[in-house]
Amino acid sequence: MDGALSKTLDNMWRGGALPVAGTEPQLYPSVAADAVAKLLTLCPRHAITPLIEADELAKKAGVARIWIKDERARMGLGSFKALGAAYCIASAAADALKDKIGASQVWETALHGQTYATASAGNHGLSVAAGARIFGAEAVIYLSRAVPEAFAQRLRDKGARVVRAGDNYEASMAAAAADAEENGWTLLSDSSWPGYSAPAIAVMEGYLQLAAEAVAQIDGVPTHIFLQAGVGGLAAAVAAYARQVWGNTPQIIVVEPDAAPALIESIRSGELQDTQGPVSSMGRLDCKTPSMVALNGLARDADVFATISEEEAAAGVRTLAEYGYATTPSGGAGLAALLAGRVKDLGPDARVLAILSEGPEDG
Numbered sequence: 001m002d003g004a005l006s007k008t009l010d011n012m013w014r015g016g017a018l019p020v021a022g023t024e025p026q027l028y029p030s031v032a033a034d035a036v037a038k039l040l041t042l043c044p045r046h047a048i049t050p051l052i053e054a055d056e057l058a059k060k061a062g063v064a065r066i067w068i069k070d071e072r073a074r075m076g077l078g079s080f081k082a083l084g085a086a087y088c089i090a091s092a093a094a095d096a097l098k099d100k101i102g103a104s105q106v107w108e109t110a111l112h113g114q115t116y117a118t119a120s121a122g123n124h125g126l127s128v129a130a131g132a133r134i135f136g137a138e139a140v141i142y143l144s145r146a147v148p149e150a151f152a153q154r155l156r157d158k159g160a161r162v163v164r165a166g167d168n169y170e171a172s173m174a175a176a177a178a179d180a181e182e183n184g185w186t187l188l189s190d191s192s193w194p195g196y197s198a199p200a201i202a203v204m205e206g207y208l209q210l211a212a213e214a215v216a217q218i219d220g221v222p223t224h225i226f227l228q229a230g231v232g233g234l235a236a237a238v239a240a241y242a243r244q245v246w247g248n249t250p251q252i253i254v255v256e257p258d259a260a261p262a263l264i265e266s267i268r269s270g271e272l273q274d275t276q277g278p279v280s281s282m283g284r285l286d287c288k289t290p291s292m293v294a295l296n297g298l299a300r301d302a303d304v305f306a307t308i309s310e311e312e313a314a315a316g317v318r319t320l321a322e323y324g325y326a327t328t329p330s331g332g333a334g335l336a337a338l339l340a341g342r343v344k345d346l347g348p349d350a351r352v353l354a355i356l357s358e359g360p361e362d363g
Contacts, residue, residue, distance in 0.1 A: 007258070007306055007307050007308070007342065008304060008305070008306045008307075008342060008343070009264050009267060009268055009304065009305045009306075010303070010304055011267055011298075011299065011302050011303055011304065011305060012267075013267065013270070013299040013300070014299075014300070014301075014302070014303055015300065016299075016300065017296065017299060017300060018270055018271060018295070018296065018299045019270050019271070020271075026296045027192075027197050027201065027292070027293045027296060028240070028293065028296050028297050028300070029201065029204050029205075029236045029237050029239075029240040029293060029294070029297040030201055030204065030205040030208070030237075030240075031208065031240050031241050031244050032205060032208070033208040033209065033211065033212040033241060035205070036083075036087060036205055036206055036208050036209045036212075037209060037212065039087065039090055039091060039094060040083075040087070040090075040209060042090075042094075043075070043090065045075045045076055046075060047075070048213050048217075049069065049070055049071055049072075049073065049074055049210065049213065050069075050070045050217075051067055051068070051069050051070070051213070051214055051217035051218060052067070052068045052070055052325075053065065053066070053067055054066040054067070054068050054323065054325070056323055057319075057320075057323045057325070057335075058352075060319065060323070060339070061338055061339055061352070062346075062348060063338075063346055063347075063348065063349075063350040063351070063352055064348060064349050064350060064351055065220070065350075065351040065352065066335075066338075066351075066352045066353075066354065067214070067218055067222065067351075067352070067353045067354070068325065068335070068354055068355070068356050069210055069213070069214045069353070069354070069355045069356065070325075070356045071210060071331075071355060071356060071357050071358065072326075072327065072331070072356055072358060072359035073359070074210075075130075077123065077126050077127060077130060078123070078126075078358055078359040079122075079123035079126070079127075079331075079357060079358040079359070080123075080207060080210055080234060080355065080357045080358070081122070081123035081124050081126065081127040081190075081358075082123075082126075082127050082130070083127075083206040083207050083209050083210060084124060084127050084190055084203040084204070084206045084207055084233070085116075085118070085124055085127035085128040085131055085188055085190065085203055085206075086127045086128075086130050086131035086134070086206070087131075087202070087203070087205070087206030087209075088131070088188060088199060088202040088203050088205075088206060089111070089116065089128070089131030089132060089134075089135055089137065089188070090131060090134075090135065091202060092111060092114075092135075093107060093110035093111055093135040096110045096111060097110050107134070107135060108134070108135065108136055109135075109136040110135045110136060111132070111135040111136050111137035112136040112137070113137075114137040114138070114185075114186060115132075115137060115138040115139070115140060115183070115185040115186065116128050116131075116132050116137055116138070116139050116140070116185065116186050116187075116188045117139075117140045117141075117142070117176045117179060117180040117183075117185045117186070117187055117188070118139075118140075118141060118142065118173075118176055118187065118188045118189055118190075119141075119142040119143070119144075119165075119169060119172035119173035119175070119176045119189070120141055120142070120143060120147075120155075120169075120172075121144070121147065121169045121230065121283055121284055121285075121286055121287060122147075122151065122283055122284035122330065122358075123284060123358060124190045124203075125141040125143070125151075125155050125160065126154065126155060126158060128141060128160070128188055129141060129155050129158035129159060129160035130158055132159070132160070133158060133159040138161070139155075139158075139159065139160040139161070140160065140161045140162075140163060140176075140179070140185065141155050141160045141161070141162050141163070142162075142163045142164075142165045142172040142173070142175050142176040142179075143155075143162060143163070143164055143165070143172055144164075144165065144166050144167055144168050144169055144171060144172045145164060145166070145167055146167065146168060146279050146283070146286075147283070150361075152164075163175070163176075163179075168279075168286075168288065169286065169287050169288070170274075170287075170288055170289055173189060173191070176189075177189075177196075186199075187199065188203070189203075190203045190204075190231060190233050190291070191231040191233070191287070191289070191290075191291040191292075191294075192291045192292045192293040192294070193291075193292050194292065197292065197293055200233065200291055200293055200294075201293055203233060204233045204234075204236060204237040204293070204294070205237070207233065207234050207237035207238065208237055208241055210238070210355070211237060211238045211241035211242065212241065214353065215241070215242075215245050218353070220351055221246055221249055221250070221351070222246075222249075222250045222351045222352060222353035223249070223250060223251065223346075223349070223350050223351045223352070224250060224251045224252075224253060224343065224346060224350055224351070224352045224353070225238070225239070225242055225250045225251070225252045225253065225352070225353045225354070226253050226255060226334035226335065226337055226338050226352060226353075226354045226355075227239060227252065227253065227254050227255065227302075227334055227354075227355065228254075228255045228256075228282075228285055228330065228331075228333035228334040228337075228355070228357060229254050229255065229256050229263055229285060229290075229294075229298075230256075230260070230284055230285040230286065230287040230330075231262070231287045231289070231290055231291040231294060232254070232262075232263055232290045232291050232294030232295060232297075232298055233291055233294050234355070234357065235254050235263075235294065235298060235302070236291070236293070236294035236295075236296075236297035236298050236301070237297075238355070239252050239254075239297060239298060239301035239302055240297050240301055242301075243301050250353070251303045251304065251343075252301060252302045252303050252304070253302070253303065253304045253305075253306055253334075253337065253342070253343055254298055254302045254304070254305045254306070255306050255307070255308060255333050255334050255336075255337040255342070256285060256305070256306070256307050256308075256333075257277075257280040257282040257285050257286060257307060257308065257310070257313070257333070258277070258280075258307045258308065258309050258310070259277035259278050259279065259280035259282075259286060259310070260275065260277055260280055260282075260285060260286045260287055260288050261275050261277070261307050262274075262275050262287060262288055262289055262290040263290045263294075263295060263298060263305055264305035264306070264307060266290055266295050267295075267298075267299060267305050272289070272290060272292060272295055273289075273290075274288060274289045275288045275289070276288060280310065280329075281310050281313060281314065281329045282310075282313055282328075282329045282330045282333055283328075283329075283330060284328070284330035284331075284357075284358065285330050285333060304343060306337055306342045306343070308333060308336055308337050308340055308342065310329075312336055312337070312340040313329035313332070313333055313336050314329060315336070315339070315340070316329075316332050316333070316335055316336020316337075316339050316340065317329050317332050317336065319339055320332045320335060320336075320356075325356055326359070326360045327356050327357075327358060327359060327360055328358055328359075328360060328361055330357065330358060331356055331357045331358035331359065331360075332356060334354045334355060334357075335354045335356070338352060338354065
């Protein structure tokens with residue numbers, strides 16, 4: 001499939017489930033935010049990120065209010081992804097030290113001898129690398145040839161070994177999975193597929209921290225939530241938590257690149273789809289196949305799926321920078337969709353929540 005189909009799609013499965021053949025139960029994102037917060041209190045680098053009320057940007061967009069959850073400085077890694085794999089690895093370390101939780105000096109060696117492998121289109125790899133180093137494990141990160149060398153060097157600086165494999169994220173993930181199987185490593189993907197779900201659910205569980213923080217910080221109830229998506233883990237986690245807290249009140253809009261319409265086409269067809277398209281400047285979101293668990297959650301919880309073009313993403317980033325919110329095309333994709341008018345019926349009374357999911361490349 002290509003990205004030339006309609007740019008918005010109302011979710012016909014909303015409140016229900018995708019039709020699935022067979023007897024396997026459908027898996028959904030966790031909403032156990034309290035467990036995440038409890039573990040993160042043990043991390044010295046953990047701090048709550050700000051929720052910004054962007055009044056001037058709201059005027060520009062023609063809406064009443066915009067709240068931006070700013071993840072650009074999360075735990076020193078510059079992205080919400082610090083809450084995912086690093087949290088999952090920290091959970092494994094806590095399990096390894098069940099009887100020694102008070103002995104802080106053993107955290108650094110809790111996972112000595114273990115190796116975590118993953119593919120990454122961006123910040124997930126940094127989170128794996130950082131988490132592995134903190135707890136004494138090794139990290140091997142597989143990157144496609146499309147990922148810039150500057151990012152590969154950032155991973156090496158975190159102590160990871162970098163392996164180049166394939167022309168896209170899906171090919172590098174296949175290589176990571178094969179090598180993990182052969183070498184007895186732990187595959188820690190932020191995606192999920194039949195036969196592989198528990199690690200991805202744990203990664204998504206970490207993202208609940210930012211959702212819980214936003215709910216505690218906000219001084220109203222949003223009418224619209226814009227969530228950018230690659231494989232869909234962040235969007236699905238936030239959407240699930242938003243439904244738990246606010247019920248059906250917010251309209252949840254999931255935003256993808258035109259070049260990687262994995263979720264919108266899976267929703268359109270009623271089943272998980274592999275999609276195709278050119279390389280996107282929204283590299284962190286340039287995933288052609290969605291996470292199975294994320295897709296299940298978003299089929300239940302999201303109202304609208306939308307795609308944006310490379311030009312719309314670039315224009316959105318320029319506007320955000322003008323208003324003091326420097327980010328990348330990936331980090332600002334949700335807000336870019338808002339600014340591009342992707343949802344036509346917002347109206348002047350709309351109250352929008354969005355996530356600035358990462359800092360600028362040179363930040």
